[in-house]
Amino acid sequence: MKLNELTISELRRLLDNREIKPQEVLDDIYSRIDAVEDKVKSYITITKDAAYEMAKDAEHAILENKTSFLTGIPVAVKDNMCTKDILTTCASKILYNFKPPYESTVTTRLKEQGYILTGKTNLDEFAMGSSTENSGFHTTRNPWDMKRVPGGSSGGSAAAVAADECIAAIGSDTGGSIRQPASLCGVVGLKPTYGRVSRFGLIAFASSLDQVGPITKNVTDAAIMLNAIAGHDPKDSTSAPIDVPDFAEVLGQEIKGLKIGIPKEYFIEGMDKDVEDSVRSAIKKLESLGVIPVEVSLPHAGYAVATYYILATSEASSNLARYDGVKYGFRSSSQSGKEDLLEMYMNTRSQGFGTEVKRRIMLGTYALSAGYYDAYYKKGQQVRTLIKQDFDNAFKNVDVIVTPTSPSAAFKIGEKATDPLQMYLSDIFTISVNLAGVPAISIPCGFTKDNLPVGLQIIGKHFDEESIFKLAYAYEQSTEWHLRRPSL
């Protein structure tokens, strides 16, 4: 077995026992990348030299018995996380040359835990999309079927994990951008509670919805990764000043009697039959493990997508205003030498942003405009409150809520690229979770007839990732879906 195919916990044991060296893990990672990256295209930037430098530090730490959770573990990071002096593009031409002079809090914490950065992964430009087709550079392929998308926006991270091009990865999730690609690539993806993980250094898409989280090969690794990155950060006022439990500790705890809510609104007409079947059998499986299914209602679920596309785009229209060609990144080269300021702005932003980003900036600008604010932004905020209340009410009776992650398995490249609304609907089950700010995980729960992975979403109460982990781990232990690997 190649080392790049192992999990964090497996490598941890081998490294700590000095059976292997961090460099050997990297050797396998980079030979894998050399072998498959041309096809999969998970990465935007590969940081091989820096990785071997980091491996030396890891080796020292191991020799001195000073290892942490992630000492010597190769991790890929989504290219919307700022990494000091390392190209950070957000998959946008407008940041094609941007090297931040600072490090995100998440990657700082990963460093403190000894991780090795393998490279920066592809995404939909500014995390806006569900397929990586909106990347300003290239489209990532689904390792299970090269004609299909890996999901998005953290498609690069999910594909890299699924293709064993890294051991684990970091993604970000604004409306499903960790969970949906995890589901489509057959890996585990967790969106923590809003405020659980610092957003400092995460290039903002929609500040009130964005959250950073892990994409891993199994539930244990997700818990280890969350342990490394969670906790209050003085640099992010919206990160919660509350204690972080040891998430790995709850794995294996008894789940008998746990009440799981099944929202009736989520089993909709038009859902892929194979997906529905897989999710329903997953619920049966959970029942056999002793949990109690309870039907719950999330009555405002039908408004989630519309609400999300008002609020997320409104925030985005403001967050992306700083890319104006004045201070850093792309600036349109002068055609006549006589452009005025307004022309420079317009040329820079017209040429620097892709179609989807421009569409969302326009949507958001419109929703915030005088005369429309009340009808759109304000109404959106009110509905968001109702959606949050739906969850609060449901959680009065159940411990977690279980749903499909995505209404369909991986779709074909180009299939939805020209129909934004169809694309937006692929996040229909994940978006409410961001609006409510609650945590949720996607874990593999089956395969379609076409051998495409299906994901099960488990949603928890605010700051109760522990119940999610407990249930996800129990399910994982009783199934073998997570052990399947794509043949590349």
Next chain:
Amino acid sequence: MKSGVGKYEAVIGLEVHAQMLTDTKIFCGCSTKFGSEPNTQTCPVCIGMPGVLPVLNKKAVEFAIKTGLAMNCKISPYSRFSRKNYFYPDLPKGYQISQYDLPICEGGYIEVVVDGKVKRIGITRIHMEEDAGKNIHEGGGNYSFVDLNRAGIPLMEIVSEPDIRSPKEAAEYMKKLRTILRYLGVCDGNMEQGSLRCDANVSIRPVGQKEYGTRTEVKNINSFKFVEKALEYEIKRQIKVVEEGGRVIQETRLWDSNKGITESMRGKEEAHDYRYFPEPDLVPITAGQEWIDEIRIKLPELPDAKRERFVSEYGIPEYDADLLTSEKAVAEWFEEAVRLGGGPKAVSNWMMGELMRLLNEENKGIEECPLKPIQLVDMLKLIDNGTISGKIAKTVFEEMYKSGKDAGQIVEEKGLVQISDAVEIEKTIDEILAKSQKEVERYKAGDEKLVGFFVGQVMKATKGKANPQMVNELLKKKLG
């Protein structure tokens, strides 16, 4: 029917931006020091780099609450920041973090005295925001420079009600505002350096009419002396427009201090839609009663209260008290001198007269005054015990100010001790009278004004050192 200026009254509201005297910027740790090399006081946060987040400076909130309390405002227990969106190179994020629908302070007032009458001017709100950077147009090419040192310096915007009815009231309001801000130590009040900025909303209406007229916003009033001038000009302009049958257009006008006029910005700044919405990167500000009370307790005595106390406690005239309390440091200097034994009225006279004259000559504030209160008090003692005359004291005072020496030392070194020896004075008087036979005769014939002439001659002969009271008495005795 009346026509012209007397037929109209002005309605003025002022929006004042005050830079807060915090050590660091409002959302990052950069220094707020004035006058550094361009872009040396910046960091990823105030430059608006991707992925960085603002963290609120608690001191700025404290300063805003302090100001709100001093201006009789309600402090909101729950307020928040919003984003004001617009594109400009000096605005690195493409939005300014400001307060919009829920400001930190609302509904206060301050009182000013205009033509002897107390007038209360309402404060609509005080809110916090970040300053923008500066565009520098130099070099003449098809480009500008951007300096972001100022970007992120905390500002308070203090918005008045449209309660102001004349340029003079506006000027008094500005002075009072500045005094209060300086008392609180939250702003240095320097309009020329831009740490205090004033925009005015101005309209006119026929006297007696309740509805407001169309207003213009006058910007760029960048000095205290221009507050009145700019408003006078704008009011006259609006009256002229209306009198000539025209209509005032709602617009922004820039005060040009060189030409002494306001000019329309004419589409340079089109009607902006700022698309305000709550700032999602910051949590709402909660100001608990405990914190507010803590700040209230630490408030210094404010100018109005101090003025009233000076009148009642020291028995000095209202006019003196007003001047002495216009600056906290002046008031402190006064009280120190009185505490050390100086008579309040005498201290006040010397401060308002000689001290202010000397400071003004050098364009200095009381903080830079080389003279200590004890030095004035010691000099006053020399006057009281007859060692020097009041006239000589002026020379001594100036010498003290310039050399830093004490009064006693100066008097000794320069031989300025007052001559209170009757024999010596009589001797001088006799000499003067002997030389001035004509005047003596005229005096005796009834021209009593001439006593001043004799006093003058004696003082001249003694180089001002003769005790004036004794000179008077002895002269009268000699002249019969």
